[in-house]
Amino acid sequence: MQQIGKELFYSSATYAALTAITIGTIALLYYVLKGRGGGQGTATGGKGIQFNCKYLNVMFFKVCQNLSGKSLHFEKLALNLQNSRLWSFATSLSQKRRLKGPKTLEDPDVKYSLKLIGCEHISHDTRLFRFALPSEKHILGLPIGQHIYVSAKIDGKLVIRPYTPVSSDDDQGFVEFVIKVYFRGVNVRFPEGGKMSQHLESLKIGDQLDFRGPNGLIIYEGNGHFLIRPEKKSAPVPRHFNEIGLIAGGTGITPMLQLIKDILKNSPEDSTKISLLFANQTEEDILLRNELDNLSVQFADQFSVWYTVDRAPGPNWKYSEGFINVEMIAAHLPTNKIGSAVFMCGPPPMVNFACLPALQKLNVPVENCFVF
DSSP states (O other): OHHHHHHHHHHHHHHHHHHHHHHHHHHHHHHHHHHTTOTTSOOGGGTHHHHHHHHHHHHHHHHHHHHOTTOHHHHHHHHHHHHHHHHHHHHHHHTTTTOOSOBSOOOTTSOEEEEEEEEEEEETTEEEEEEEOSSTTOBOOOOTTOEEEEEEEETTEEEEEEEOOSSOTTOOSEEEEEEEOOOTTTBTTBTTOOHHHHHHHHOOTTOEEEEEEEEOSEEEEETTEEEEOSSTTSOOEEEEOSEEEEEEEGGGHHHHHHHHHHHHHTTTTSOOEEEEEEEESSGGGOTTHHHHHHHHHHTTTTEEEEEEESSOOSTTOOSEESSOOHHHHHHHSOOSOTTEEEEEESOHHHIIIIIHHHHHHTTOOGGGEEEO
């Protein structure tokens, strides 16, 4: 009984200490952000939330290690819980500088039903879907770098897919998605086509769809500052980069565009340089090309874009042809510059069998390579 009581005491003490650290750090971060010019999500001295989040994680580990060596499972559970809460809190803090109204995505575990209010045909297989938020003053509430999950019952089964909006979190009253529809009978490798994209294509104005978020391992805070979780249950790690290379394949362009637009919207205050390598099957498949080309002209000193397609359309094609390789990455992305990183989003075969091996051959540190 005495031993059990002792372990219970340690567990109670550990829980109390963890709770105290959480409350204290939240108060500290709130003070730093609100009272000391934290409009950009950072504090004076260049550390801000990044320093405090890292310090809090270390403190949790120390408390668990020192107070309860015999209640290891409890401490692991508590640490995972705090990491989860810390990430949610960091997510909310990253939005302080950009919130322009009440946010729709209040809880990442809750589904929010939104009404379709518009559908524009961009090409033969690409649509711009617009959904209404709860009021004309609402914003979506999605940090840069995060995505949402769309869910629907299709043929009696629940289907869930991740999507990233192309609209800004400054936009009030609506959210927009550019989505490629994978029709049945077009691709011999996928004869049934895409379940969710075809479901979206079938929606009528006024129909409802369920959304859940924010989700993801990456948050962009502005001015080159990122919060990145190495794994889903990990604590966020603060990173800063002066220059980023982006590799996108097909519909993987949407999280890249979200990041690009946020950086350039805040230029020149945000001076982060961006290089984009965008792979597609054909020239006609290049999503949002006009917008990307216009941004590369308007912000020529800060943003560049390079395309590659499986099949070049003709002799006048001035970009690359073929799969992403070492030569393309070396020529168009910052691979060995100090303070640079590479972010990827696209089909898993492209990322795993083309991008990552090429980056490894170019000696890009693995800790500076990230996948959305």
